[in-house]
Amino acid sequence: MRCLNCISLFFFLLLFQSAYAQRENVISEESKVPEYQLPDILTRFKGGKVKSEKVWVKKQRPEILKLFTNEVYGKVPGNLDLSEVKIWETSDQALDGLAKRRQLSLFFKKDNHNLEVNVLIYLPQTNKKVPVFLAYNFTGNHAVFNDPNIRLTESWVANNPSVGIINNQVTEQSRATASDRWPVDEIIKAGYGLVTVYYGDVDPDKNDFSDGIHPFFYKDNQNKPAYDEWGSISAWAWGLSRVLDYLEKDPQVDSEKVAVLGHSRLGKAALWAGATDTRFAMVISNESGCGGAALSRRRFGETVQIINTSFPHWFCDNFLKYNGNEDILPVDQHMLLALVAPRPLYVASAEGDKWADPRGEFLSAKYASAVYELLGVEGLPVKEMPAINQPVMGTIGYHIRSGKHDLTLYDWQQYLKFADKFFK
Ligand code: GCU
DSSP states (O other), X not given: OHHHHHHHHHHHHHHHHHHHHHHHTOBOSGGGOOOOOOOOTTBOTTSSBXXXXXXXXXXXXXXXXXXXXXXXXXXXXXXXXXXXXXEEEEEEEEGGGTEEEEEEEEEEEETTXXXXXXXXEEEESOSSXXXXXXXXXXXXXXGTSSOTTSOOOOSOOOOBGGGTBXXXXXXXXXXXXXXXXXXXXXXXXXXXXXXXXXXXXXXXXXXXXXXXXXXXGOOTTOOSOOTTBOOHHHHHHHHHHHHHHHHTTOTTEEEEEEEEEXXXXXXXXXXXXXXXXXXXXXXXXXXXXXXXXXXXXXXXSSOHHXXXXXXXXXXXXXXXXXXXXXXXXSOOHHHHHHTTTTSOEEEEEETTOGGGOHHHHHHHHHHHHHHHHHTTSOOOSOSSOOOTTOOEESSEEEEEESSSXXXXXXXXXXXXXXXXXXXX
């Protein structure tokens, strides 16, 4: 017994040491960024230049999309439509009469699998169809806004006693605990709707492929996705598309004006949703960092190896090949951003969020601009990184704000301005 304890202590120390060593090597100064060469976005993989919109749309874009699918995020193994929609409640008296609130569940069924995805919608008080922001939240719809009518999620949520999440279940104490990130009043007053969903309804964020949407598609004896099949980011992106399927049928939503938005890991999912589903009319990445908007080859802050080690379930297993070996990646993240072209795209960074590599996020947006220009629209309107709190908005928008890793009112104010530019 004692010996067993010694052995576990030994392995614990070994693990701790390797995690520590990994962090020790994190690049946090620009001068330490290694030399790298990005794949040129307008050079065909078999050689030759992409010179026309037609070649981009018919050849280059599909090839890039396929590489991201097979090597990074993983493919969705099949089709599954919505089985049923249940409307829980509607009210015209939300936000003291300023807004309408709707709560509904989307049900997915296959064989003996069932999944319920809860959707919370706030819409301005009008009978016209309105543009909306569609965004996942981190801990449940009830956390987004101070409104006692919002149903508490019954899904598994990562423990956090400081916001009343105990035994992986939320409590009354969890209400409105993320409301700083969701300026619902401002969104509504600007004439937009907000559609939000707890991301864990689609796939709980843990390294466990027995729950969420993944098992719906397993073949006999399969218990995790194959090496080129979807990780969690791809599953979350899939979920965003299924919510959009519903929104297309909602008479009060202008489904041709849906901006998909996400913060951090959910920004990675929003980008992948925007890349795979061109029905999203606008894509907003808030500090999505590694595996999101930031260039992998810079290895600044979080790297491919670190992310694959800390979050082994986020990407497909093929992505492991690039641990410490970013230069052999056939793509880099500027190419992911280019998959959104010519649709409006906003990339946001924060000064205090070095982990997500703000400069790498900016450069990615800058290099994606070549595709926007090929398609006849302006990409980023600047060549140099703008100063702190100086947003720039072409068809690609960018800002780096002061402060830490977060989704703030300042960020939303820029997204509302950006949306006005294209949706109003
Ligand atoms: C971690 C992770 C990031 C991720 C972030 C988040 O910091 O390393 O890649 O974006 O969590 O989602 O909050």
